[in-house]
Amino acid sequence: MKPASSTAPVDAFLEESAATASAVSIRGLDYFFGQGELRKQVLYDINLTLPKGQIVIMTGPSGSGKTTLLTLIGALRSIHEGSLQVLGQELRGLGNSKLVEVRRNIGFIFQAHNLFESLTASQNVEMAVELVGNFKNKRQQAAAMLGQLGLGERVSYKPASLSGGQKQRVAIARALVNEPQLILADEPTAALDKKSGRDVVTIMQHLAKNEGRTILMVTHDNRILDVADRIINLVDGRLESDETLSHFQETHDPKKLDGQMFIL
Amino acid sequence: MKRVPLSVLNLLHDRSRLLVAIAGVAFAVLLIFMNLGFLGALLSTTTNFYEQFNGDIFLMSPQSLEISSTEPFPRTRLYQVAGVEGVQRVMPLYSDYVLWKNPETGISRAMFVYGYNLQDPVFLMPEVNTPEGIRILQQPNTVFIDRLSRPEFGPQTTGLVTESDRRQVTIGGQYSLGGGFAADGTLLMSDQNFRRYFAPRPLTQINMGILLLEPGTNPQKVKEALRALLPADVNIFTKAEIIEHDSTYWLQTTSIGFIFGLGVLVSFVVGTVIVYQILYTDIRDHLREYATLKAMGYSSWFLFKVVLQEAALLAGMGYVPGLIVSLGLYRLTVNATEGALPMQMTLFRVVLVLVLALTMCSLSGLISVRRAMTADPAEVFA
Ligand SMILES: Nc1ncnc2c1ncn2[C@@H]1O[C@H](COP(=O)(O)OP(=O)(O)OP(=O)(O)O)[C@@H](O)[C@H]1O
Ligand SMILES: [Mg+2]
Numbered sequence: 001m002k003p004a005s006s007t008a009p010v011d012a013f014l015e016e017s018a019a020t021a022s023a024v025s026i027r028g029l030d031y032f033f034g035q036g037e038l039r040k041q042v043l044y045d046i047n048l049t050l051p052k053g054q055i056v057i058m059t060g061p062s063g064s065g066k067t068t069l070l071t072l073i074g075a076l077r078s079i080h081e082g083s084l085q086v087l088g089q090e091l092r093g094l095g096n097s098k099l100v101e102v103r104r105n106i107g108f109i110f111q112a113h114n115l116f117e118s119l120t121a122s123q124n125v126e127m128a129v130e131l132v133g134n135f136k137n138k139r140q141q142a143a144a145m146l147g148q149l150g151l152g153e154r155v156s157y158k159p160a161s162l163s164g165g166q167k168q169r170v171a172i173a174r175a176l177v178n179e180p181q182l183i184l185a186d187e188p189t190a191a192l193d194k195k196s197g198r199d200v201v202t203i204m205q206h207l208a209k210n211e212g213r214t215i216l217m218v219t220h221d222n223r224i225l226d227v228a229d230r231i232i233n234l235v236d237g238r239l240e241s242d243e244t245l246s247h248f249q250e251t252h253d254p255k256k257l258d259g260q261m262f263i264l
Numbered sequence: 265m266k267r268v269p270l271s272v273l274n275l276l277h278d279r280s281r282l283l284v285a286i287a288g289v290a291f292a293v294l295l296i297f298m299n300l301g302f303l304g305a306l307l308s309t310t311t312n313f314y315e316q317f318n319g320d321i322f323l324m325s326p327q328s329l330e331i332s333s334t335e336p337f338p339r340t341r342l343y344q345v346a347g348v349e350g351v352q353r354v355m356p357l358y359s360d361y362v363l364w365k366n367p368e369t370g371i372s373r374a375m376f377v378y379g380y381n382l383q384d385p386v387f388l389m390p391e392v393n394t395p396e397g398i399r400i401l402q403q404p405n406t407v408f409i410d411r412l413s414r415p416e417f418g419p420q421t422t423g424l425v426t427e428s429d430r431r432q433v434t435i436g437g438q439y440s441l442g443g444g445f446a447a448d449g450t451l452l453m454s455d456q457n458f459r460r461y462f463a464p465r466p467l468t469q470i471n472m473g474i475l476l477l478e479p480g481t482n483p484q485k486v487k488e489a490l491r492a493l494l495p496a497d498v499n500i501f502t503k504a505e506i507i508e509h510d511s512t513y514w515l516q517t518t519s520i521g522f523i524f525g526l527g528v529l530v531s532f533v534v535g536t537v538i539v540y541q542i543l544y545t546d547i548r549d550h551l552r553e554y555a556t557l558k559a560m561g562y563s564s565w566f567l568f569k570v571v572l573q574e575a576a577l578l579a580g581m582g583y584v585p586g587l588i589v590s591l592g593l594y595r596l597t598v599n600a601t602e603g604a605l606p607m608q609m610t611l612f613r614v615v616l617v618l619v620l621a622l623t624m625c626s627l628s629g630l631i632s633v634r635r636a637m638t639a640d641p642a643e644v645f646a
Contacts, residue, residue: 076641077642
């Protein structure tokens, strides 16, 4: 993994020094879908900084723009207004091939596992290792990552013979194997039962705490809020609140019980 | 360690789909081979009798279209070149149609007749080159009949007497030559008999001049020397050239070129559609995975290569069984038609069809790959 600051232009170094200390830094971000008459704004003046090593959970009603924000941070869409720095790199105005490069430093975890049915668990993970050109040890690296996620016995299984939770863990192994500094997850536990969902989140929590990864996770799942350092709430494209876990639990009465159950 | 062979594994994953794809490509390849085979065989039947012509250089009037529709030219042209270095022998050949009466049904049909000087070894068929054969052909009103003549001409028994252009004619023997596309049957006779049947046509006007060269002489060299000597009222061909000339005539004036060309085109399109269908469904089913690869940081170019590799693999896997079955069907056709349709595999055709199969698959790959390349990585989050 190259240092995040290596891609930042030298002349902008001072300005950027604050941003490079954080994994993500967003200033005045507006985002629109569509053109002309159909142009529709979905994000309004987003300002957000994610320090390195933080686990941030993003909640909000359906259609509030959570996924859109995630895809922007993940360099899967280009921004037009405002500033968005990811791992020290300003994404605004970047060409397609530059965006592809930025993505290689980010681990994506989707609601669906999106594994190739034709590839074994190991091969699915190896596809990620090959991206950084590490062909020599890719098998060992993939096996080690799957082992960490408790799939040591399943490396040469195809997705069809894995359970839902196991498949999601393979997808997580694929997202994490290159040790990305930033992990973006969109409802990673939605398709999982309670226990598997819990396992998956615990694994991510360990990674953030032990290896200083930054995690931004969208979830509707109240059962896993307790892993967050911080919870942000997006409503109708605006950041409504940004608070620590304990504060969030106090102010959100109905969810209070759930959150505390996990702490107990 | 090597890359994960995504294209191969994707193809192998759904075995039944793969089998359908291979069968589709193989079928298209087979159809193309059969069309080209029939075309080649038919074209060679138009001219394969030339193999039995004992000559290295052929002279023909520029007005002649092919062997059976020739315009006579002066025999003196032949004598003009008899002394050219390398020329061993010059031989006139006369030809025309007669009406041959089937002695059993009484129905007359047009029969193509060759007349030649019996001293000249114009034809290579063994029956007409034995002293006995020549002796029989010398008899008046006696002909040899082609065994490959259509059965409608009636029995070919030696000694049989029938009528030809209201003149009595006796079958003196048989040979195998074939009449190509133009003639349903052929006869051989001496130039003296030819003069009798086609009177008042004089023997000084010939239909074709056949030159036999000294062994080891380069026909192309002699041709140049002849060209310098002869006026423009004769065309000069080497053996390969006259075969080419006649088959080009048949290719252009009949619809066989068009029919089988169309057959090849249709097979090609069918193959392209089948492969497109397979690749497209494959891409559609894996769109989320492809989009995920893009989100991970793979470029569109990588996906492009994966799909094209799948296409090339399909081409190869379908081509081999297609070729093998075609070889079997070629042999079957030759046997079933007792050699009348000489379907022969040529190296050129093997390579040509392989190229066609690759083009077919790449083309469908190119059409379907756009879907994979436009896979939006942002969509997989939705
Ligand atoms: N590709 C698109 N084109 C046009 N509009 C879109 C597109 N994707 C999303 N939107 C709109 O943008 C808004 C935000 O969508 P987004 O998917 O970001 O919401 P979300 O917060 O992730 O919702 P959910 O919780 O249901 O996943 C919605 O109104 C949606 O209809
Ligand atoms: Mg969403």
